[in-house]
Amino acid sequence: MLKAFDAIGETLAAHKDHLTELDSAIGDADHGINMSRGFGKVREKLASGTYGDLGAVFKDVGMTLMSSVGGASGPLYGTLFMRMSMKLAGRQEADVSSLAEALEEGLRGIVALGKAQLQDKTMVDALTPAVEAMKKASDDGADLCVALESAVAAAQSGMEATIPLVARKGRASYLGERSAGHQDPGATSTFLILSTLLGSLKG
Numbered sequence: 001m002l003k004a005f006d007a008i009g010e011t012l013a014a015h016k017d018h019l020t021e022l023d024s025a026i027g028d029a030d031h032g033i034n035m036s037r038g039f040g041k042v043r044e045k046l047a048s049g050t051y052g053d054l055g056a057v058f059k060d061v062g063m064t065l066m067s068s069v070g071g072a073s074g075p076l077y078g079t080l081f082m083r084m085s086m087k088l089a090g091r092q093e094a095d096v097s098s099l100a101e102a103l104e105e106g107l108r109g110i111v112a113l114g115k116a117q118l119q120d121k122t123m124v125d126a127l128t129p130a131v132e133a134m135k136k137a138s139d140d141g142a143d144l145c146v147a148l149e150s151a152v153a154a155a156q157s158g159m160e161a162t163i164p165l166v167a168r169k170g171r172a173s174y175l176g177e178r179s180a181g182h183q184d185p186g187a188t189s190t191f192l193i194l195s196t197l198l199g200s201l202k203g
């Protein structure tokens with residue numbers, strides 16, 4: 001997971017301009033800046049820590065994002081990883097079912113905080129189908145890579161499906177109908193995080 005978070009930081013830095021461009025269309029042009037700064041801090045934090053279990057890793061990720069990322073995405077992603085950490089506490093390894101449960105708990109935290117529903121054009125639109133796919137893979141007894149592959153594919157579809165939507169949460173909602181026709185930045189970063197996690201576990 002330490003390697004995976006390092007890779008996620010690299011991916012978000014590489015996609016900084018892409019994410020910021022998406023946010024310039026329907027927001028305030030800072031999502032790439034926010035995510036690459038936040039995960040830059042995460043990389044620094046994890047590099048200097050020693051960890052006995054996955055819960056402690058995820059807790060540091062969440063707390064670092066909370067304290068270093070302004071805007072909507074900092075508290076939301078901070079909550080995701082903090083809530084995941086509660087489910088992963090005491091674990092040295094995560095199997096499909098524990099990761100599915102942790103992701104579901106993280107999504108619950110995001111929804112409790114941000115009150116977004118499906119099709120409000122947010123990160124929830126990418127994360128919800130990913131969680132569903134993970135849970136189904138877990139029920140089917142799939143291995144971790146297969147499970148994450150299905151989660152990444154579901155997140156990608158959810159991300160792409162945000163394009164025609166009219167935003168009902170976050171800054172993009174201020175644009176009303178004019179928010180349609182653009183992919184949601186937060187759904188895009190969620191997809192990037194999951195796909196990098198998959199790539200890192202495979203590699």
Ligand code: ADP
Pocket residue numbers: 023027028030031034035070071072073074076110113114115116121122123124169170171184185186187
């Ligand atoms: P800000 O909008 O404060 O500048 P960012 O640009 O970093 O913050 O993040 C914007 C993203 O946050 C959006 O693309 C959307 O996916 C997500 N977002 C905004 N509000 C909510 C919410 N209430 N619930 C879930 N996600 C949200």
Ligand code: MG
Pocket residue numbers: 023027028029030031071171
């Ligand atoms: Mg923004």
Ligand code: MG
Pocket residue numbers: 028030070071072
């Ligand atoms: Mg902002």
